[in-house]
Amino acid sequence: MIRMKRIGRKNRPYYRICATDKRSPRDGRVIEEIGTYDPSVAETDARCSFNGARVTHWLSVGAKPSDAVRVLIKKYGPAGTHVSAMEQARARLSMPRVTADPGPPAFVPAPKPVPVVAAVVVEQSVATDGAETGAATVVADEPAEQTPVVVIAETPTEPTAE
Numbered sequence: 001m002i003r004m005k006r007i008g009r010k011n012r013p014y015y016r017i018c019a020t021d022k023r024s025p026r027d028g029r030v031i032e033e034i035g036t037y038d039p040s041v042a043e044t045d046a047r048c049s050f051n052g053a054r055v056t057h058w059l060s061v062g063a064k065p066s067d068a069v070r071v072l073i074k075k076y077g078p079a080g081t082h083v084s085a086m087e088q089a090r091a092r093l094s095m096p097r098v099t100a101d102p103g104p105p106a107f108v109p110a111p112k113p114v115p116v117v118a119a120v121v122v123e124q125s126v127a128t129d130g131a132e133t134g135a136a137t138v139v140a141d142e143p144a145e146q147t148p149v150v151v152i153a154e155t156p157t158e159p160t161a162e
Contacts, residue, residue, distance in 0.1 A: 002019050003069055004069060005020075015036065015037040018033050034054040034055055036049050045076075046090045050076060
């Protein structure tokens with residue numbers, strides 16, 4: 001008997017067309033694999049492939065194909081009605097895919113302005129009379145295109161007892 005043996009993963013079937021003993025299970029032991037059928041191929045005529053000499057041999061010795069395999073052999077077998085369409089479809093699939101150049105982008109957003117980040121540097125110094133004074137310096141970090149701004153503010157601090 002010539003029938004399809006299902007392999008492949010869940011929700012992604014793939015079939016091997018095999019010559020089997022009639023008593024063996026569908027996915028069980030096979031005598032010979034003589035073709036494949038992949039239903040997920042986009043080109044309908046490129047889904048099936050056969051080893052024509054072996055199909056002819058098995059049919060000549062009396063192997064009976066299942067209903068689905070009988071249709072495939074009639075279309076894509078050695079003397080099939082769609083053999084030339086199958087060859088053309090396989091040639092189209094083997095060619096590299098050509099994609100059109102997308103061209104320049106339709107919209108390019110303007111760059112956003114960089115926010116100014118300020119850093120505060122606190123310096124303490126000891127005066128000549130022993131009192132500590134603090135000075136806070138605010139330095140604005142800006143992008144290299146703009147001029148930097150430096151603000152200096154003096155704040156007196158109370159002396160601490162040591």
